[in-house]
Amino acid sequence: MRDILAGNISRYRKDLGLTQEALADRLSITFQAVSKWETGQTIPDTILLPKLAQTLNVSIDKLVGYSAFNDDTSFYEDDYQKAEYFWGVEPNTACLKVIELMPPIKPLKLLDIGCGEGKDAVFFARCGYDVSAFDISEAGLDKTRQLAEKARVHVRTFRADLWDYRLEESYDILYSSGVLHYIKPELRDEVMTNYKAHVNENGIVAFHAFVSKPFVPPAPDDNYHHLWKSGQLFTYFHDWYIDQCSEYVFDCNSSGIPHCHAANRLYARKVSK
DSSP states (O other): OHHHHHHHHHHHHHHTTOOHHHHHHHHTSOHHHHHHHHTTSOOOOGGGHHHHHHHTTSOHHHHTTOOOOTTOOOTTHHHHTSSSOTTOSSOOTHHHHHHHHSOSSSOOEEEEESOTTSHHHHHHHHTTOEEEEEESOHHHHHHHHHHHHHHTOOEEEEEOOTTTOOOOSOEEEEEEESOGGGSOGGGHHHHHHHHHHTEEEEEEEEEEEEEOOTTSOOOTTGGGOOOBOTTHHHHHTTTSEEEEEEEEEEEEOTTSSOEEEEEEEEEEEOOOO
């Protein structure tokens, strides 16, 4: 939590245009104390957290990396609250490549980043992986747990905001499908650096990101997307072994309006020097 808190204090301070000195003045402390918070040398006293969160205009949960969510719910929250599974229960074809690259012949820890209603997370658990999964939507997580119970497997679920949550535990596999375009461009460097640092040696990432193409019209819900550029995802893993990197265009009807997306799939392995 220390590193997450340090990064969030710095990020939210800068978002408000505050210097360390200005934040310190508002809290009646020294700027050296703020500096130590942001470098992770110390953490704020518990008694200061409410005032610190108020000054930075965020909740305490959001400050420490677990969003209280308030109005920051998933774009699909209403759909997830319905009985049927909005995305269905069949796993994404991207899952099959993960099994090919890292079959669960030994215990392997996998994290599903932005699991939605859990169809992929539950599939991986059924295959024998040790699965954790998070999403911003509590309704989606509820359906993940229901699907896991029906399949008689266990998936550790927790609610977290993609923008704020940073990994502290390492995994053999990081998996994310159809979520990375929600990361604001100014956060991508930090998020990807954090993800890379928390993959075990010889572990993999299996990432799917929507990309911008001039011949693919904007999707109906495009206001919620921060599309990547072609090759951009690859650049973050240029120093890893690239098992596969491909682009494709596919049809979608998620908004009830037929449309297309261009996407990039990347499978990269962290190999020792």
